[in-house]
Structure formats: C-alpha cells, structure tokens
Amino acid sequence: MANYALANSNAGTQQNLSGTYKTILIVTGTTATLRRNKVYDVLVGTNGAPADNYIEWDISRQTAPGTATALTPTLLDPADGAAVATCAANATAESGSVTANSSVFYIGINQRASYRWVAAPGSELVGPATNAAGLILRARSGGYTSTVTATMLYQEQ
C-alpha cells in the first residue's frame, strides 16, 4: 500500500470555473497494473481575488477521463514505487463519461473558505480496479469565474 498526492498545481494550467463542472483532478485505473485507488484526503480552496460566491465541489465516478494534462502522482514516502494509476489535472474538455448520480462527495462552500476532508481508515472513497474507471474531482460556480486549488491524497491497493 503506497500513498500518493495529487495537486492541480503540478500539471497543466488551472482553468477558470463557470456554471458547469470543470474537472480539477482525475485518478483512474490502468489496464496493465490494475489496483483500487482509495482517496482518503481532499483539500479544496480558491486562489482568485476574495469575494463572496459559492462553489460546488463534487467527486463522482467516471468510466473514461476527459482531455486533461497527465499528472504524475507525488510519492508521500519516497521509498515506495511509482504510482500505477493514471492521473490527470485541469481538464480543458470535460469527460462525457461521468456516471450520473454517482457523486460520493458533494459540498457547497463559500469562495473565501477552504475545506479539508479526511477519511478514517476503511472509509475512503474507492475507485474500482478497472481500466479508465475511477474518481473525478470537479467544481462549478455561478459567481466565481477564476481558478481553484485542490489536493487529493490517495492510496493504491
């Protein structure tokens, strides 16, 4: 079991939010090296000019990622091996393969606030050991039209 970090500052260009969901981070299985990916820590916030707007954050299941910049997960323990999952950040084209009504994490927050969710062991968000399937972190806002920051920590099992 190795732990990895994904941050949307590590790959691609952060995209401005709009009223429709923008994909911030993606973690999916890869055929040759299938493992379950378990998200246990999520940190979200904004890096635009402070104002009072709402932002909706969502983690859903997907069966195929959209167009996003490949992201190499950062090892939390440098002695572990490289991640085998396929990860990406800051999508420029949204996936059409997000499973409807599959949200496992949904929260509306004020733009000025930042949030952190941490799972207790055994309560992680689990992505199946299936090619191209996994979890997708998205955000949308009707008022905030700048960029956001997000970090997810996950475990491969």
Added chain:
Amino acid sequence: MSLREGGYLQVFDEFGSTASEHKTYTCDHCNKVVIVKHKMRPEDMGGHCRICDGLLCPTCVATGICEPFEEKLKQMEQKQFILKSYGI
C-alpha cells in the same frame, strides 16, 4: 475518533483559522460521504443496515435493500478481470 466515525471535515475561514469541524461517515452501500452537522437529527443523517451493520446515506436508506459497496465494486471489476484472464 470513534470506531464508527468515518472521517472529519474541517472548514477554514479566509484567515486560515478553523471555522468549523464536522464528523463524517462514508455510506457502506454507495461510498458517499455524509457530513454530520451539529445538532442534526439522526433520521436526517441516514440510517443503519441491520444486515451488513453499515451506516447508510439517506438515499440508500430509502431503497430498503442491502447492497454492500464492496459487492458493487466487485461487479464493476468483474468484466475487467474476465477480459484480462483472456489476455485482452
């Protein structure tokens, strides 16, 4: 953190201080994170499955059937394992 607690959610204000903290649990039938708000009525949180002894989100409580998330995961993975066993 108690054994049944599935995690916690921290909210930080614009100055970086902790504005509020909430306990959470993860639904044993669909894997959804449920935020336990302060002074929330238990029936609004979700419920408990007497078959698998899991904590459930309100949506899964309403279905009235026991479908553990682990079984759903296995179903998602089954097709992939079959294809892999054939070398595809």
